[in-house]
Amino acid sequence: MKRKLEISELIFKILSHVFLIVFAICCLYPFLYAISAAISGREAVEYGQLVLFPKDLQFEAFGNMFNNNMFWNSYTNTLFITFYGTLWSMGTSILGAYALSKKRLLFRKTFNFFLVFTMWFSAGLVPQYLNYLNTKEVFNAVGITDDKWLVVIAMGMAAMNIILLRNAFEGVPGEIEEAAIVDGATEFQVLTRVYIPMSKSTIATVALFFAISRWNGYFWARQMISNLNEHPLQVFIRLKLEEFQDPDIMSAWNEAYAADSVIYALIVCSIIPVLIIYPFIQKYFAKGVNMGGVKE
């Protein structure tokens, strides 16, 4: 039996459809515009003739990007930082979270507080900056001159992610662990054979959080990496944007495509890999948000 729609219900339904469709269009529009502007002709972009669809197609702006060694360099650097950074953060977090999830750990409360306190109170930019400078000196002294390693090792730890992992590990039934120990598993084997397989989805989500924050990292990379060739993609995009804000460069621009198109092309290039993996990671993201409500 179909219930008749009430008027108020109908209005609310229509309102929600209209609102969400408009909102979705607003969300997508800047990206669509960026793509169009990256492949449109100079006049169309500069004289503001572009609304949504590209005009006077050209692909030289992309060509400009692809011929730039700095671009590929920065891409490689970002991949480097994302890969090793995620590996390092995940490694330390999983080991630490596993130890914290054990009731028999001495001073467990103290260690937990040690983590949680960093969520309440952060030292701030300048002290962190000074501290990273000291770290850089130490790294250089022991022969690590590539500042990317500083970014990988010293940055990007998050207490929140460790707590998510700890909660997942606490949810693993103790009997399975006991069975593994009876079978002669060492502590490390218990972790790799029991705990990690049993909290796969949380681990995937947390790894994703780490990877995204590494991929997006900008400020500290720019402050700490002195060699221009070692900069990640985000810094490269920003430097290009700042360069093209300069009126002198703008008025001396005499290519067949607009200077803006280069920036848009760069933005599109940096988004594409995210868009490609986005459908696969979306469900983990949704899961991760819901884990955010923390207990204890």
Add this chain to the structure above:
Amino acid sequence: MKMKADDYLVYDAGTGTYKEDAEQLVRDDVEKHYWLNVARTIAKDWRLYLMLLPMILVFLFWRYFPMYELLGCFKVDDSTLDVADQLYAGFTYFKQLFSGGTSLSTTFWAAFRNTFLLSFYGLCFGFPMPIIVALFFNEIRSNIMRSFLQVATYLPKFMSTVVMTSLVTMLVRQASPLAGMEMGVISRFLVQLGIISQETGAAGLLNNPGFFRAIYQISGIWEGAGYDSIVFFAAIIAISPTSYEAAQIDGAGKMAQMKYVVLPSILSTIVIMLINRIGSLLNVGYEKVLLLYNTNTYVTADVVSTFAQRYGITDGLVGIASAAEMLNNVVGMLLVIAANTIARKASDVSLY
């Protein structure tokens, strides 16, 4: 360790003599060998503690050592003095920040005010949006349609701050007549809708201090409203259909169902998110401000972190910058603790 004789000697009424208290001796022994026992436990279980070590070291080196550096706000930047005298600077920097009239303190208080205002507006406009979006998503019955809308609205969240701010910068860019360039496309829309004048648009919205807060909030909603709605939407679809049916039988219309079924069910989620938000009220994302502001908009855009970044990192006035951040972060921490305590008292929901 207790050393009173009463603890060791117990009067035995039967024989009329005093006896040594065996339990107290054991307690004493445990206490005496406390650290030895700790060391023994750790040695026996060393693998577990070894696993903990890297994480502890990372946090110690790069989270707690900076806190020690933060004490620089009490020190003088004069290396000829010895450590004790350096510490004696005491509240000099704080006094400089507080003393009215100087350009330094004016800038600082403007930054402090902006920090609070940016978060507060975020709380007023940015916070309700995901809830509204989630309520609306619940109304869309077609799965394909809903998935499409969700994918579209989550998307901006996946852009980095740099890409997001670059897009914003380009879309509201100034016109440069010299190079024959028009203003950004969003500015053109706004001009056509009559919201801003031609001149304002041509001068660039990001160069206008009057627009910074609006741009900050709107780009924040654009970026986060869809994605942040996930958690509320999950709470809404967890509501059992029988609740709605019961309400309908009782004659509740759509609005009454909203009020008596949906809102109470997602209230605890809202409270958690609200605590989170209030707790980080003085913790404005400095990266976004840093990437969007410029010398023209310092009046409305400068926050404490960017103030510290300019004075401390660019100009090297570490003491002043640390004092500013100390003030900001201590107030921020008190806010987190207060919000959490209130929430725990009020609704059994708490974050930590």
